[in-house]
Amino acid sequence: IMARTLEIAAVLGTNNITELVKDGDILAVSGITGEVVINPTEEQIAEFKAAGEAYAKQKAEWAQLKDAPTVTADGKHFELAANIGTPKDIEGVNDNGAEAVGLYRTEFLYMDSQDFPTEEDQYEAYKAVLEGMNGKPVVVRTMDIGGDKELPYFDLPKEMNPFLGYRALRISISETGNQMFRTQL
Known part of the structure; x- marks a missing residue:
């Protein structure tokens, strides 16, 4: 999500890529197709450049x-x-003609912090979003921690399927997560 927002080509789920890539290797990465080529040939570099140019052209048409x-x-x-x-x-939302924020994923406030964000931290973040949207609708989701989103300062139990277990609202209404939820509200 963050890479897409920042327009950085990213590929996830590459398993053993760190074992294959060595210091000094050149990588060609397509965040669209999910392809990663280690030490690409001139022909492959040309293909990646052409794909990048085609994407830029498409983006200009969308603009x-x-x-x-x-x-x-x-x-x-x-x-x-x-x-x-x-x-x-918010800048991207407004620059691209959106009429609303369909979902503000507040867990990133928690994930980008070394400790639980204070009420003031959260207030400032929400205020910035609302002011940036100039009265347009904003849907705010309370933090959705768990599943693939962990916090270094909040221990989650190990589960066979954390996406269906102790996460999000279940954390918020639990004894351990209740204060975090109250602060967010």
């Missing part, structure tokens, strides 16, 4: 549509909303 009305073929308006993880994302 021309950013202020176009969001209506279906039969004339019904629908809201174009963007998901964000930090107040810094």
